[in-house]
Amino acid sequence: KNGIVRPKGYTVSFHANSSVEKFHFGQSHPMKPWRLTLTKQLVMAYGMHTAMDLYLTRAATREEMAEFHTEDYLDFLKRVTPNNMLLEPRLAQYNIGDDCPIFDGLYDYASLYTGASLDAARKLCNEQSQVAINWSGGLHHAKKTEASGFCYTNDIVLAILQLLRYHPRVLYIDIDVHHGDGVEQAFWSTDRVMTLSFHKYDKDNFFPGTGPLSSTGPENPLNPGAHHALNVPLHDGIEDEDYVWLFKQIVEPCVGAYQPSVIVLQCGADSLGCDRLGCFNLNIRAHGRCVDFVKRLNLPILVFGGGGYTPRNVARLWAYETSICIGCSEQLDEKLPAHTPALAHFAPDNTLFPPLSEHGRFENKNSRQYLWSLVEGIHKQLAYLES
Template sequence: MDAGGGNSLPLSSVGDVAKRRVCYFYEPEVGNYYYGQGHPMKPHRIRMTHALLQAYGLLDRMRVLRPSPLPECDLCRFHADDYITFLRSATPDKVSDAHVLRRFNVCDDCPVFYGLFEFCQTYAGASVGAAKELNSGRANIAINWSGGLHHAKRSEASGFCYVNDIVLAILKLLEIHDRILYVDIDIHHGDGVEEAFYLTDRVMTVSFHKFGDYFPGTGDIRDIGYDNGKHYSLNVPLDEGIDDESYHYLFKPIIAKVMEVFKPAAVVLQCGADSLSGDRLGCFNLSVKGHAECVKYMRSFNVPMLLLGGGGYTLRNVARCWCYETAVALGVEVEENMPDHEYIGYFAPEFNVNAAPSNMENKNSRKSLDDIRAKILDNILKLQHAPSVQFQEHPTYMELDEEVEDMDDKKDDCNYDRDYWPES
């Protein structure tokens, strides 16, 4: 794919990080998908991000790959057959009856639109393709900004998400890696990914999110995993208005301790941009550079890393954020003043790559942050050690259902779906 437009602005290397081999997945048609009038999720933001990457010359610095649509059989590695069959057949002109729509949670938030199944195959194919690049060693960092749809469950849509590309990508990484760390900096709790791996010690999930009267309503600090997965789920509940300094006050020590104790072979970082200041649906106060500091910090550990998109509903800020974070992945610095490109009008009047924070109140007191940090670090210290199991044949759904039935009496108080999880 021709990158083009790479000579308008100089790019300087970032001195404190080494060069990485980066690959980037992009489907030119992804911006054409349309959830419907008034819906806040707009795939057009991916096209805007790509145009900005091209204008800054960042496409020339990495391998740009077009994803292959993920086959139905691969979608069913995690999702239920009947749910995938429904997604494949549903169109606005031919939707199932109300009972079926309720069963799969297809509603105003998750509508049926033209090309829905192809859209799911595209973004999931890009995430799984990115995982394959990491598995092969052809890339140190793989990027798919169209992915990161973390709310989708095994048998239902949720929160604008239909297929959980993150779970599918992690399953692909688990084919050769013993331990995977999943980190989520979207403003919403990464509930679909946490549920999928709630019972295993091979995947550790860490979610930083708004907690309280806020979708999806999960992610309490007391939710830490169950059975073999106990203490392998970490939830960092935050209040509105959190700024860069407060966010990093939690993020860096928590991630440092996780990396030290869990020792993941690869990291999946969901970079939902709805945690930025000024997001249409968000209530945090992070700048683009503050958000990107999380990417830079994860990159500093020098383990294979998959960067994914997620939420983000103020389009100009989403494009700014993911462009800047691509530059961080590459180890280069982009100029503040934005180069001219086809969507430059979206970025008026500042025309710069950073989205600065506002003066909104930070409702996260230092005492509350200290309490959260102490509890999370204490949970990490309860881990026995980094698991060191070899990859095993995945159990069938029937075998998993039998396991769950045998364990039902012990798990009545555990909030999880009977999803796929890898053997410990």
């Protein structure tokens, strides 16, 4: 098959390094970096690599990571190994445990996905790309001095700090099923970043337990960050049409009121139906429509991965979203290319859009009335920005 034609006057850059795909969190751990291998296979099998600038990314330097993380924490990540961890007195302090285990090459893993995000951010700053993609990034839970929820360094925060050197206002949008707490917290007190996360919210029973509608920035209205953290807390089982409707109802006025000069979009794939950790009923096309909506705003976009625990669907989604970024999604055959190396992973249907809301669907607990109340709540917050 011929490759996909490159869009004119419009550059999409794809930032990856196959070394990241080789790390193992452990047998029973849901985070599988090899989902990135599957993703890249689909991107290449569809011929999309001919329509993008491909960059082999480098590891972020320690100095680059110290723009957000503490020296203490970076020292710890650098020195700890599965062999010496039992001698390490501060595992609990850095939140190492079942969610964030110590595995071989941990520091290299973190610095590689972070380096890719920094490279991607710089492509937007120097206007060499209009869209820059790093599917290995999007690790939104990591904090300044601790790991959290499978995330060790916060590549998103570091990438946004780069963007802020050139861009006056950054809008961060997070459609991972989990709350983007690390990014929200990092920019809690500034008006130069607006964070907007859509997520399942249940204070006691769903990780990380933060992100109610009412959590909108510092309480003190004189603090510039007030009203610049926006949260869209959802219940189980939200469906395609409702989600896309809600996304548009909220993102459009955020862009109108805040007037960002760049958008960072975290595309966590765990908001899909049939995800091992998620609880929504979204199909690949609906998730993609959110990305398409953002693309059509015609602002530079930094696109990151994030969660996603059913690797075959993660690969389908991110390959499809790569095509949306390029603008060639119409050209993709629903049948996966026969020469896809790991085609067996996509059996028996071998399609890009298997129905993800048939088996093991979650009952939709989001009433129309509830969704309207969310839209209203967000519009109320935005009204503060206009004044």
